[in-house]
Amino acid sequence: MEMEEERLVQGQIEIFQQLFAFADSMLLKCAVELGIADIIHRNGRPMTLHQIAAELPAPSPDISSLFRIMRLLVRKHVFVRRDRPIGGENGANSNPQPEFGLTSASRWLVRDGELSLAPMVLMQNYPSTLPVWHCLSRSVKEGGVAFEKVLGVDLWGYGAANPEFNQLFNSAMVCTCKIIMKAVMAEYDHGFSRFGSLVDVGGGTGKAIAEIVKSYPHVKGINLDLPHVVATAPRYQGVTHVGGDMFEEIPKADAVFMKWILHNWSDEDCIKILKQCKKAIPENTGMVMLVEVVLQCEANEDAWKDIKMVLDVTMLVYLGGKERTEAEWRKLLKGGGFNHCNITPLHNSLFSLIEAFPN
Incomplete structure (x- = not known):
């Protein structure tokens, strides 16, 4: 009975994943329209959300929304995140400042890349x-x-x-x-x-x-x-x-x-x-x-x-x-x-x- 319940739960997870699969495509579209991969690629290094936002066209984007989108795209392995202390590499008590970089997946989202999707x-x-x-x-x-x-x-x-x-x-x-x-x-x-x-x-x-x-x-x-x-x-x-x-x-x-x-x-x-x-x-x-x-x-x-x-x-x-x-x-x-x-x-x-x- 316990194994059957586990299988049902796993089935529920799989259906939810398929149910919201359309969101994956919408996230990719959002990233391409905002040009996030292009911005990171152009700068040649991982960037904070504020640095990315500074290169987006006016008006200034909502940082909270941008963070939530990037958080899920990191989860999907489209971008990579690393946390760098604000006070520098040795700032042990500093709050981490997340930076986002390209992965082998997001390189395909660079519009001017030699190969792009x-x-x-x-x-x-x-x-x-x-x-x-x-x-x-x-x-x-x-x-x-x-x-x-x-x-x-x-x-x-x-x-x-x-x-x-x-x-x-x-x-x-x-x-x-x-x-x-x-x-x-x-x-x-x-x-x-x-x-x-x-x-x-x-x-x-x-x-x-x-x-x-x-x-x-x-x-x-x-x-x-x-x-x-x-x-x-x-x-x-x-x-x-x-x-x-x-x-x-x-x-x-x-x-x-x-x-x-x-x-x-x-x-x-x-x-x-x-x-x-x-x-x-x-x-x-x-x-x-x-x-x-x-x-x-x-x-x-x-x-x-x-x-x-x-x-x-x-x-x-x-x-x-x-x-x-x-x-x-x-x-x-x-x-x-x-x-x-x-x-x-x-x-x-x-x-x-x-x-x-x-x-």
Whole structure:
């Protein structure tokens, strides 16, 4: 009976943790909006609350509120706290003055960092799109995409009609692109040397293809995305931006590159896209390179497993897409006309590289 009561108490704790999990995301958003990680990073040392507050825009922030937020973020290992005596290192009877520093987690919240997830934090917590999560149970009962049920338009249409969200979405995609491309270039950069031309399908503002072309100037880079996306794309040496629809036509090239694109779409739509890819590449020598999440649902030690499953549900809510297992990827590629593929997990990454060949 005592053990059963302990299990019930533990279950209650777990439900409370899940119940308030949304607060974790809101805390991250608050930290990014206030620029706390940026302030500490810019100063190069741990700082007291008053020192942090002094660098925040007017009016002066409420120190008590800031302390309570930082206290929980320290508990969540986002920041680290140390107490330094006001009277100096040897001030034994002095009241401790807490200082807050960066951790390996909060370094990802520095907006100007080489690698940052700050734009993704803001995009995923955009106020006008958060209500779509409240429609999840309705989507389960009725089918369809929660985002479209709530906002009356799909994600791409919403971005086209809302410049603020479009800019935020593009910034989030650029930041994830940097993370993805660092992993890809570390393990596959030699593979790009074989191509004379490469088209990045759904390449956003062209950051990925530009990085490839910079390393391999002989490669003719083509960046394909929707017209309103490429309209804001900067110019890159050796890269041509094309506004278009991957369901209708993909520019011809030696190979097609797609990073985190097919997870946005249903199996039926993915097959349509893959068939367009096949038309765009040489029949005997062409290939498609996908950078995607590969789900591993069986018991294993994959540190990314929970994140991958959360992403899968996020795709369900926002786009009606999905993350896929290795078997599902192979089946999908075969349906699109690619009979052979190699799947390689990228080291220390959420993603895998999938090389697909029509013959």
